[in-house]
Amino acid sequence: MSASPPVGAAPEVVEGIWHPRWVWVTAGAVAMIFLAATQSLAVTTVMPLVSDDLGGAELYAVAFSGTLATSVIGMVAVGAWCDRRDPVLPLATSVALFVAGLLIAGFATSMPMLVVGRLLQGLGTGGQTVALYVVVARVYPVALHGRVFAAFSAAWVIPSIVGPSLAGLVAEHAHWRWVFWGVAALTLVAFAVVFARLHGIDLRTATPSREPVARRLALATVVAAGALALSLAGEAGPWMLLVVVAALVAIVLSIRPLVPRGTLVARRGLPSVILMRALIAGALFGAEIYVPYLLIVDYGFSATAAGFGLTAAALSWAAAADVQGRFGDRIGDARIALLGCALLAAATLLAAATAAWHLAPWVIIAGWALAGAGMGLMYPRLSVLTLSYSTPQNQGFNSAALSISDSVGASASIAVMGLTFVALAATDAGFPAVFLIAAALAVLAVVPGLRMGRGAVTEAGATGAAAAEAHTSERPSRQ
Known part of the structure; x- marks a missing residue:
């Protein structure tokens, strides 16, 4: 890595991301994404068994939304940390929290204890995501950003093929706890590869940010608390509606300074990129946890077989991400x-139809591949656009904003879908309702999707109007 170009510079000839100059950073970072994907898909597959084993069906949705909620705190903290220094130590801290959360969840003897592990895991996941984005921005030349993010998306391929079914096999023939323990051990190995290549290299920005952090952290904590309150609103009995409204208001008011100005009203440029990420994340991840649930409960699938319900989507995600990486500009x-939004809406509508009219299970399994294709096109593209609107001084803030919108959109959607599902538990409308909510979010995402702009960046960073746009994200108090 000693031959790496200085921050903000690019070699005369841009090699691929697997060139010896980048190969170990690429391999380690992709492995970390791979393991995060494995863990995500595996937990989605085995959570019905975990919930049954630990007797906490009422906390089923919280086990997912809670992780996303606390990830917001990790994103803000690590984003600010990276804007002040290099991303290596923030990445190390995030990995430590992620692994600690996995271990606690693996040793859980009750559903509340598992949720605590998942909350700690969320802190690490959020920080790890932002730190890796900043590593990409500061290690690779701009021309390679699209390929790196396409590789990150493609890292879902193998987990999508073997992850869900392997998790089911592990849960059925060993124990679901190994789903957590195994990922924890392998994550430490993957991080060691990245750390060994980055340690000792100066990845600091020439002009570090001096924006105050305490207020942002406090707001992130309020956002996380609001998301958790929304998830637990069903326990409030007659006060449920009041809790839901109060939680949503707290989330909206607190998230505004954590994202670029104009995000909530789909202002053209970076704000619309951030808002679109929230909407499509809410649509997909909110609905996806109910795909294996539906296959197990209504169709009698085993955990192993239900895992295949997610395989087609992850494969099509990776394939579409590769198409985007090669031909996105064209x-x-x-x-x-x-x-992307049309594919996502079609998939969720097919899922709703399958649940409502008890269609053959292959309809939802095959149809869910459309959701993966749509996300594979959109997700890496939004990451590239975010960096193209950023300068070295706000890469951490903007990367955190993208990830925050991702987590808040998904956690709020999961919470609302969970409340809806529980409210309709006595009827056959629960599964169709959650999939229809997802379809509505996918359609709504078209609005910011048409207002994203193209970004404007040279290989030295943002310039002109894009630089001015990017700098507005450093003045959140004026939003």
Whole structure:
């Protein structure tokens, strides 16, 4: 790595991301994404068994939304940390929290204890995501950013093929606890590869940010608390509606300074990129946890077989991400947004139809591949656009904002879908309702999708109007 170009510079000839100059950072970072994908898909597959084993069905949705909620705190803390220094130590701290959370969840003897582990895991997951984004921004030349994010998306391929079914096999023939313990051990190995290559290299920005952090952390904590309150609103009995309204108000008011100005009203440019990420994350991740649930409860699938319900989507995600990485500029951002949202909406509507009319299970399994294709087109494209609107001084803030919108959109969606599902538990409308909510979010995402712009960046960083746009994200108090 000693031959790496200085921050903000690019070699005369841009090699691929697997060139010896980058190969170990690429391998370690992709492995970390791979393991995060494995863990995500595995937990989605085995959580019905975990909930049954630990006797906490009422905390089923919280085990997912809680992790996403606390990840907001990790994102803000690590984003600010990276804007002040290099991302290596923030990444190390995030990995430590992630592994600690996995171990606690693996040793859990009750559903509340598992939720505590998942909350701690969320802190690490959020920080790890932002730190890796900043590593990409500061290690690789701009011309390689799209390929790196495409590789991150492609890292879901193998987990999508073997992860869900392997998790089911482990849960059925060993124990679901190994799903957590195994990922924890392998994550430490993957991080060691990245750390060994980055340690000792100066990845600090020339002009570190001096924005105050305490207020942002306090607001992130309020956002996380609001998301958790929303998830637990069903326990409030007659006060449920009041809790839901109060939690949503707290989330909206607190998240505004954590994202670029104009995000909540879909202002053109970076704000619309951030908002679109929230909406599509809410649509997909909110609905996805109910796909294996539906297959197990209504169709009698085993955990292993139910895992295959997620395989087609993850495969199509990776394939579409590769298409985006190669031809994204030629296709254009507006077409990517329209096509991606259409595919996501079609998938969720097919899922709703399957649940409502008890169609053959292959309909939802095959249809869910459309959701993966849509997300594979949109997700890495939004990451590239975010960096193109950023300068070295606010890469951490903007990367955190993208990840915050991702987590808040998903956690709020999961919470609302969970409340809806529980409220309709006595009827057959629970599963169709959650999938229809997801379809509505996918359609709504078209609005910011057509207002994203193209970004404007040279290989030295943002310039012109894009630089001015990016700098507005450093003045959140004026939003």
